Amino acid sequence: YSGKKTMTSVTESMMNLKVKDFQSLPVVVSENMTVYDAIVHMFLEDVGTLFVVDENSNLQGVLSRKDLLRTSIGSQDLNTIPVHIIMTRMPNIVYCKKTDSLIVAAKKLIERQVDSLPVIHETDKGIEIVGRLTKTNITxxxxxxxxTHDL
Ligand code: ADP
Structure with missing residues (x-):
């Protein structure tokens, strides 16, 4: 390998990386779950982001660690507030699809300054969640x- 040849092939394989080859399993909660239960769920599932769905399993929102922390340092009762009150909701969710280029998805993570994207599949019934793409997946x-390139 000359240096130049190696660089060309790294670029090529970088452009060929797809979301589906690196995505993780999504962790999903109901929009009626309490904030308290969502905190417990986040710890037990060991993730930094929960995706919120309605009764038809369609994507409605996203809950981050800081969304839950912010609510916890307020004076509200965590056992009575449902997560749909505090989540970031559609249509403000940034997402990707499993066939998307990983570079494009990584740019979305950086530009929107978020830790993860839901990987979604659009049907005539709504938006289904099929995966979770995090900064760890990009790493x-x-x-x-x-x-791959013996670097
Ligand atoms: P944290 O809030 O713990 O730092 P994030 O940086 O992922 O975690 O989230 C920052 C804010 O952006 C939160 O309010 C969260 O609800 C929201 N958020 C997280 N992921 C997304 C996404 N994919 N699309 C839109 N908003 C998101």
């Missing part, structure tokens, strides 16, 4: 690229 892809 894994970065390492796999280095390993």
């Amino acid at each position: 894994r892809a970065f390492i796999s690229l280095a390993e």
